[in-house]
Amino acid sequence: MRGTFFLFCFTTLFPTLSVSIDTLTSSQSLPTNQTLLSLNAIFELGFFSYSNSLYLGIWYKTSIKDNDPTVVWVANRDTPLQNSIGFLKIGDKGNLVIINQSQKPIWSSNETNGSNPILQLLDSGNLVLKEANENDPTKFLWQSFDYPTDTLLPGMKLGWDLDTGMEKHITSWRLTNQDPSSGDFSFKLDYRGLPEIFLYNKDQIIYRSGPWNGERFSGVPEMQPVTDSIKFTFFADQHQVYYTFSIGNSSLLSRLSVSSNGELQRLTWIQSTQIWNKFWYAPKDQCDSYRECGPYGVCDANASPVCNCISGFHPKNQQAWNLRDGSDGCVRNTKLACESDGFLHMMNLKLPETTSVFVNRSMGLVECRDLCIRNCSCTAYANIEITNGGSGCVMWFGELLDVRRYPSGGQDFYVRLAASDLDDIGVEGGSHKTSNTVKDVGIIVGVAAFILLAFGIFILWKKRKLQCLLKGKTEKRGFPERSQDLLMNERVFSSNREQSDESNLNDLELPLFDFNTITMATNNFSEENKLGQGGFGIVYKGRLMEGQNIAVKRLSKNSGQGVEEFKTEVKLIVKLQHRNLVRLLGCSIQMDEKMLVYEYMENRSLDAILFDKAKKSSLVWQRRFNIICGIARGLLYLHQDSRFRIIHRDLKASNILLDRDMNPKISDFGMARIFGTDQTEANTMRVVGTYGYMSPEYAMDGIFSVKSDVFSFGVLVLEIISGKKNRGFYYANKELNLLGHAWKLWTEGNALELIDSSIDNSYSPSEVHRCVQIGLLCVQERAEDRPTMSSVVLMLSSDTASMSQPKNPGFCLGRNPMETDSSSGKQEESCTVNQVTVTMLDAR
Structure with a gap:
């Protein structure tokens, strides 16, 4: 019910239409005292008034009672006409336009490429723009069904077109019977994971439908189809995800709407009583x-x-x-x-x-x-x-x-x-309830299990006997025995077992993706889906059949990341749960392919924005500070709060991913190492990592510890503040890299000069100064002088936390002649750490 409805009668210079006509041509216009009527007089289009404002809307013609129409769609709900003079027409760009008394447009639809468009009101309640000579009833240039207001009609879709990114949801009126402008309540479909629909009050969820279970939404058991009348449909593939319903009985009127007080309602029109009956509603109880x-x-x-x-x-x-x-x-x-x-x-x-x-x-x-x-x-x-x-x-x-x-x-x-x-x-959720039947079943199960076990032992004995026989024959023919530790003892990993020559990854406790599934999701690893490339392979964007976006890391066949690094990354990430660590969704090994499937990060990696002149301005100071704090929390979790003490060993800007809200997530654990709870450092004969982020003791002696990660974090902090790379940035005739430059500014008392010039003056000088000091404390040459990440998090979160003065950083002097990207495979590089030269092999 939408309150009092007014039609205004006045003389206009524009062409007028009969009420019985359902079509408007490009040479005609619809004034405020005229309407369009669908072919079978089910819906009507025209202007209506509330509080001295005019709105263009569609209402049920067949259910008007006491001159009180049920409005189901409003074009200009947030931009009403402020007087009784105005009209609707088809614009020069093939769109709909509402013109006010001053001949100025106050609302318009999207532009179309129509050459001779006409406007038609259908019996479904859909207002469509189409070509005049178009006979296909489904081909439209524009349709109102793509832009619902507060009502979902039969045939309307609530959900997402994943190819175009178009979302369709319904939003309540501001005030029932008084104000059709956009209200606080909306009903929206979330396509991530297993799609379901949420009712929001502004940005706060107040009700959830539950996922579709093939018959109904899990949270709506009352959602039973009305016999031969209402049919509910949910559809999901890689192109679109939506909910809709249809009416089998032409005499039945039904709609779904969101009221201005936040109630989701299924309403049906009762002809005998001439009222809308509330067939279902939610939320209805605590x-x-x-x-x-x-x-x-x-x-x-x-x-x-x-x-x-x-x-x-x-x-x-x-x-x-x-x-x-x-x-x-x-x-x-x-x-x-x-x-x-x-x-x-x-x-x-x-x-x-x-x-x-x-x-x-x-x-x-x-x-x-x-x-x-x-x-x-x-x-x-x-x-x-x-x-x-x-x-x-x-x-x-x-x-x-x-x-x-x-x-x-x-x-x-x-x-x-x-x-x-x-x-x-026990059986019923309380204490054990043992009965004779249960005991009998237990005896039967026990006997069956014993028989199966004996049979299994016999089969295993026969198999081993046969293997020994075959092994002897193979060795006599000169074929070497296959390595037993190819990848975790020769157990099949892929769901397509007969095609896999890799071994068991069951102990990784992770969902396994079939190679064909990933191929389809990434459009056969197309170039358009490529997100980035490093020394260990290429990362692609993909979309699963369920509509979930993913990032697929496809390891290069000649990658430096072999089986052990792959196993390490999978084992580590699957056991780590923190908001600032990237989430691993699954992995796949099939034939010679090794792939990791991650949650998709909408803003990709930090370096792609931070070091891009065109994009870095979007990283305002508060956002940069939040990224610094998020990385610190994630690193603290790895070092102290996770089930294992983990040293990342390759913390850098390209391994910090940013989600939709620019929250940072640490990724790429291929080089990570697990420490015992009482272990503080370790040595390695193979120095790996990225030039510019390595601590001196790691680069020189292969000694790594939590303080190695702290050094890398300090480099990241200074890069985030300055918007410059430590590697590749040189100041004053190539004498100082970023760490040296930051140290020089600090000792001269000019630390604020380090801040990126693309940041406006909205930053807090004390906050920037504190972050520069923290960064320099983290990159001190001696590992024992660097703070722990728990101290770093405390210093970042408190203005009053005491901080010592930083000492000389461990930084490289002079440009390295080998300017290669990180993760570039095996190369030989020389750098100087405070006048000491070290050669690093296998640099990433």
Whole structure:
């Protein structure tokens, strides 16, 4: 209902139209006192008024009651006409234009390339621009269905065109019956992971639909098709992801809308009573509120209290929990032990949030479980679709959020628990309930297991006997025995086993991608998808069938990163979980191909922006400072807070990736090393890394420690401040590189002169000065003089933290004659570290 509706009658010089006409030509215009009517008089287009402002809109002609039309689309919702004089016409550029009394356009649609366009209002409620001689009913130059307002009509799509980046969502009116301008509430589809739709209040999520399970959205068990009337559809491929619905009964009117008070409504028109009936709405109860019970909490509207922890978990904040506040969620009773863990089967659930999950539509539930149990980071799994007995695999790797239990109609869900917690829970989720039937089943299973074990031992004995026989014959013929440690003891890694000559990576606990899947995602590794290239291979952008964007690191066949480095990178990243570390989604080894699949970073690497004259101005000081702090937090996690103490050994600007919001993420762990908890340093016979970021003790003696990474971090800090590379930057007749230049400015009391000239004057001088000092403290020549990353994070976060004066940095003097890029493979370079010369082999 949209309140009082006015039509204005006045004389105009522009051509007028009969109400019965559904088409407007380029030589005609539609004044404020005229309308277009669809062919079967279902929808009407015209101007309507609220608060002395005029809007062009579409409303139901067939459901008008008491001169109160139901408006379903508004063209100029945020730019109304301020008086009763105006008109709609087709512009010179093939677009729609609303002209005011002064003959000035106040609203227009996108320009088209139409040569003779006409405007037509269809019975579907779609307002379309098309060529006058176009007979194909689906070919339009422009259509209103691409630009919904607060209402989704049958045939409208809510979602994304991934090829063009166009999003279609609905947004509430500012005030019901008074103001059709854009309100605070919107219903939007997120295509990442396993797509689902969110209801927002401004930028805050207030309700989640749950993912599509083949029949309905997981969080809408009431979403049952009305027999022969309403059919719900969800579609996803690499080109588009959308939700829509259709009406099978022509006499039924139904629409989905977002009200100005934030309610998502499915409305149907009741002809007998001449009213819109609220067929369904959300949020409708406490459990529809987003994340009502926090991480690992389950909301049940039929329970009291509504929040309960998943079995095997207990409230994180018991006091708040007792007061019926479950927002802090739950924590595990017992720490997971990986391979000995099991899974708790839960039923009738709304699946947890799925924007950051692993998805494989070709897997079954058994394969999904096997993959999840091998990956120690996997916290739960489920089928993607419930139709035909269930199909597809979705796995969660972090906290389980916004879980809800229904009396019926939800989905099966499997949560990872420690074996001891599963024993405590028993069959029904409480204590053990042993019965004679259970005992009988146990005996049968035990006997069957014994028989299978004996049979397996016999087969293994026969196999080994045959292998020994074949081995003897092979050696007699002069063929060498194949190496047993080619790649983790000759177990097949790829899902396409018969084509793979690589060995087992099961202990990497990571989703495995088929080579063909990655080939399709990257458009056969096309040049258009190429993101960058280093000494170890090329990185491509890809898009999985589910619509998720990925970055694929395809290692060069003659790359310096061999099997060991590949294994190291996979093993490390899969066990690391931090917001400032890049997330590894999976990997693949098939034939002679080694590939890593990462989350896609929209802004690519730091060096691509920081050292680009055209782009660096986007890095304002606050953004640079946030990047410095994010890198510091990520490095602190590696050195101190992760499950292992990890030395990165190749920290540099190109290995810092930036997400959509310019948050930094440390990447490329191919050269990383794991330290014991009591280990402080180690030696290597093979110095690897990047010239310009190496600490003196590492470059000269092969000694690396957490302080080696601190040195690299210090170089990064000074590069971020100055916008200049340490390697390749020389000052005063090529005598000083960036570290030397920064040190010179510091000793002269001119540290602020180091700041990038592209940064405006909005920076804080004290903050910049503090960062320069921290950078110089980190690049001091002696490792013992450098701070730890915990001290660095403290110094960055506090204006009052005490800091010592930096000593001489360990920096190179003079230009290296071999100007090669990092990661350039095996070369021989010479550099001077405070007058000491060292030769480095295998420089990256």
